[in-house]
Amino acid sequence: MKSELKGIISAVLTPFTKDGVAIDEAAYGRLIRSQRDAGIHAVVASGSTGEHPSLTVAERKRLYEIAVEASGDKIDVVAHVGSNNVRDALDLAEHARKVGVDQMLVVTPYFDSLKFTDVQRFLDKIVKISGGPIIYYDTPSITRLDITEDQMVTLKRDGLVSHIKDSPQNFTRTMRMLSNPDAPTVLAGSDPALLAVLAHGAPGSIIGASTFIPELCVELYDRISVDKDWNAALKVWDRLWPILNFMLLNGYVALAKAGSEIRGLSLGNPREPLAPSPVELRERLKVVLEASGVTSLPLAA
Template sequence: MTHDHPDTPARAVSRPFGRVLTAMVTPFTVDGELDLDGAARLANHLVDEQGNDALVVNGTTGESPTTSDAEKERLIRVVTEAVGDRAKVVAGVGTNDTRHTVELAVAAEKAGAHGLLVVTPYYNKPPQSGLLRHFTAVADATGLPVMLYDIPHRAGVPIAAETMVRLAEHARIVAVKDAKGDLTATSWVTSRTDLAFYSGEDSLTLPALAVGTVGVVGTSTHFTGALTKQMIEAYDAGDNATALAVHRRLLPVYTGIFRAQGVILVKAALEAVGLPAGPVRPPLVDATDDEITQLRADFAAADLKLPE
């Protein structure tokens, strides 16, 4: 549903996937195979200990470029069986091929996913009319709610605000993971649609709330989920001082996790705290000793401990 004018009175806030979602890494065994037991254990930790309302599986942080379609389906089934009664499971299904994306969406629905994350088709840089067709085709393919993923610095093309407004007219397109880093564009769309915007950049979670977002799809939330939820709830309650204090505390973690490709350092940190992670798959490479030392310092600066 869209609004005709930007000065329409504020709507009731909708959070179709809660406040805090983590783009979960995909645990592998030491020889690089899918670690399904580890995935279930990690999912339980993220929901029960870190307060996540939903988990995104098979996203880029889950190394989706290097997992097979069959592995993706097995991962959805295992994570849904582990936490599906306590949290929603959102399946990343986006590719730069509409037919393949539809196939993954249908498979995700059959595997038990509660929602779909659909990234902008990358590298082939379709025009806005192509994006409109692509996202509509995926939303038409299942009965699941869809979260668009707008990340132009990786995809090569943004989802224009006008395209977002048109996509919002689809009953099953309900949310956006917003990694555009353009709060003006975010504000423009949130003022004109009922799309639930989730920050796709951890460090922008708090400022984005001020222009109408409802939560975050995070990476550092593997370790900061509970604190991030506290920050969002404080902002919602009008306690801006507490929200700002938590934001400032977490700044070193936001910086630290993204000194390298996020999944690399998340996996290193998970290994350090004894949670399932395993190696990354090529072409990614595991964190160096120097990177892990720096990450420990970043965590310590946020009063979080990363064991030696």
């Protein structure tokens, strides 16, 4: 598995056909290519923004295949293989390794509250398949697991975790891990913390909104991590944050799909139990995008 990841790693949406029955494979290929052309550094296939709980194992495998094919050698592909079913997670990891993804993102089974030893045992099974340490998807609000900094150090020391998609309840732990050379590499995984975590030295982020506003997300990364121009970065953030905040308050995935359609790349509606954004919210999103200087330039490659 790839040990160095950086930049905007886009947790891309999964496009569905109009009836929601199947993945729109052609649209998914266009989406991956549009991400590549917009300067996105890597994509996550079948992540949370990609509605992985509503996908079958076969559909998730197909997403890995299309992402690898469409990205070529231009951008990295991260396969999210986490599942509430351990057997499915192992099956997905096997397929991801087979098709040649660059890295795997793993959320632990999230129905029961696991002990740390359960986490270690589960990740050990994944790593034996992946061939190297993975990205740990830390999302305590879903898993009910509040992994400590010391436990994260243990996961890295034991060769199980190289990076962490950091969506924590405890921002203090994030700051401590960013300054701890023995901890896994932190990737910003929480939209509100994106600016702060990048500014404190994280090499990149995993974010869903970059599916339809890739240029703003890439510009923020460039101003912070490449140019070290904090004033310019704050100006980009002043344009980006209103969009992120509107999504967080009003339905993240549904509005990301609405935003994609507004910009010229229709990805269909979310799958149940999620509902499409109502017309009123779509119109308000247009206003937010226009105020942030986001035009209707199409994303399709």
